[in-house]
Structures are given as C-alpha cells and as structure tokens.
Amino acid sequence: MQTQFVAGLSPVILSSDTAVTRTPPRAVKDRQPDYMDNFDHDTLFYDVYEMPGQLALSGPPLRNLKSVVDVAKLEAYGSPIRRRAAFKDGWKTQRSSLPVDEMIQKCAPVASFRITAGWLDVSVPIQKNHSDTFAGKKVLFTMSKDNDLEWMYQWAEFHAKVHGVDAVLLYDNNSTRYTPQEILSTLASVDGIDAVVVVPWSYRYGPGPGPKKQWDSNYCQYSMIEHARRRFLALAAAAVNLDIDELVVSEDGVSMFDHLAAEKSGAIRFSGRWVETVDGARDGSPRFIDFSYVDSRRDRSLEKWAAVPAAIPYENQWQVHGFGGGFEPPIVHDLKHRHFRGINYNWKYDRTNVDPLEPDFHSVDAALVRSMEQVGWARQQ
Secondary structure, eight states, X not given: OOEEEEOOOOOEEOOTTOSOOOOOSSOGGGOOTTHHHHSOOSEEESEEEXXXXXXXXXXXXXXXXXXXXXXXXXXXXXXXXXXXXXXXXETTEEEEEEEOOHHHHHHOSOOEEEEEETTEEEEEEOBOOOGGGGTTOEEEEEEESSOOHHHHHHHHHHHHHHHOOOEEEEEEOSOSSSOHHHHHHHHHTSTTOOEEEEEEOOSOOOOOOTTTTOOXXXXXXXXXXXXXIIIISTTOSEEEEOOTTEEEEESSSOOHHHHHHTOTTSEEEEEEEEEOOTTOOOXXXXXXXXXXXXXXXXXXXXXXXXXXXXXXXXXXXXXXXXXXXXXXXXXXXXXXXXXXXXXXXXXXXXXXXXXXXXXXXXXXXXXXXXXXXXXXXXXXX
C-alpha cells in the first residue's frame, strides 16, 4: 500500500514590527542590490517537530537572535521547559533542540509549543516526526521550484528503474505553477514509488553570491537538508539528494545503492557531467531523452552524495555537495550524475539555448543513452 501526503509545518516568524531581526553575515559593500529583499531576516524557526525525548527546532542560523531565544520562556505540551535548551547553529542552518519528557510527549492532550520574550509571543502546534514513513526505503529527495511536473515524473521514474529508488521526499519552494497536491499526485503515479511526501517549504531561498562570489546567506536549501534528515529520513535504508535536472548514471552497471552498500563508511560521493543542449530542439517542453551530448571542454559538475542515514554521526552535517566535520567518504568513479542544461526554466542561469553540434568537442554520452534505454525512454523523431 502506498503512503502519500503533504506534510504540515509549524513556522515561527517574527512580526513586521519586531525590534530585532537576523543580522546578515555579509558586509554592506559586498551585497548586490536585491540582497536584503532575498535575505531571511525574520524566520526564527521553519518548523517545530517531535523527536524521541526532545523537540527539534529547524530554522536558519540564529546568529544574533540567539541572545533572544536564550532568555525566552519556553513551553511544550502545556508545561514550562525547565531543562536547558540546546540552541545551536550549523553551517547555514540551525540545529536546535529542547529536551522534553517522553511520557509527556505521548500523553499530553495538547501538542503545542510556545515561546515568549518581551515583544515575542508565538504559539504553534508541534508536528509529528515522520521517519517511520521512510523506514527501510531508498529515498530520493530534493527541493524544487516551478520545475515541470513531467520532469519530476521522469526524474523519479529514472531513479526507480535504474537504481531501485522506492520513495520520494520533495520540498516545494514557493512554486506558482501548481499545488503541492499536484506534485504529490504526479510522483505517486510513478511505478515502483510506494512512499511520497511533499513539504510546502515556503521560505526565502536566500541571496546569490554577489560581487565577491560569496555563498554565505542562502540558508533555505541547507536547512531543508537538515530538516529532511531529522524529521523524515532517520530510518531510511538510503538517501540521495539530487536536483530535478540531475540523473545518476552508473558506468559499470552497478546501482548507486549497491555501491553504497559496499562502502563501510555509510556514504559515497560522485562527480557529475554536464549534458549539453546540442540537438535538443523539440516541440513543447524538453525531456531528458532529448539530450545526450557532452562537451569535452566543460568542467565537471559539482559532487553529490548518497548515504545510509543511521551510519553518519550527527556532528557530520549533511550539506549540498558533501558533509561537515571533516567527513569525506570515497568518490565512486563509476557513478556520475548527469546535469542537464536543457532541463531548466532559467531561475538562476539561462542554459536553454540550443547549441550547434561541434564534432571536435561534442560526443554522445553512451552510458547515459544505455541508462535511458533501460528506463524505456524513446526519443521523438
């Protein structure tokens, strides 16, 4: 029986007349004109949810707001929190928690959390932990905004048929083209996928790098990964974080999860190759099958990873392209994700212009073509 639902969140947002907001990490002289419009200055917590014997508080780094929460009065399940809370920042995210009695968690008639500190007085419901939804599953997870539903379907279908993915966790970051329920229905219709959760992650993505190429203020994606790890993926057999425009290709025919199972550290890394827009023009929306050329002149795409969640110590933070705390699992050279320039709606860079074929530099990616044939995809003629 398939499990599918749109998850609820319990954000704590500072009011517009709040005296104190989050201080940006970037100097004024290094900010682009829209920096402050995109910076998350007012989200204290993205979500408040249960873990055994504690509440997890997910959010952007507290930074200067730690001085506020350190003196705040906290209540959970109708009772004051008397034991010390652990308010802690990670790399571009927050890793805070509150100790609570497990019996109170199980028996309290009202599951709510309240924080008060002078001008701050917010109460929200405590969300359930859903790690059991993905227990034993091989989970593909990501954050997406306005990507075509057809691309989402193909992305999930490819990884289900080629690698044995059987569950998808998708965070929707303020899409305007469809609803979370439509995403859920799309992913739930993929053969082989028997657990799907969509999380409406309606927060600012964060500013771009600015004139000095500083990626220091984009909290949304890092916090999504931290949230996914703690609320949904703790019991998963394996998890892999990939964007919608990325497909993992095995050049030796061994699935990424079989490669992962052979690695004692519980995690693997793999690099990527860009797939060009050469010969990709088609009527209607482009599809993955429309593209198969790589360019010998182009640098590799950034690394991605797959992991057994229970095997990775909590101090080693999951990040977009690796792990924190000095943890560097081995690179599997027979795995490479393909990053499709043509599967893109230009949210950051325009990659969709169809390039002319240059035989001296462009070649067909044979391993990619074999994998797409394994899925049963056929190119339109």
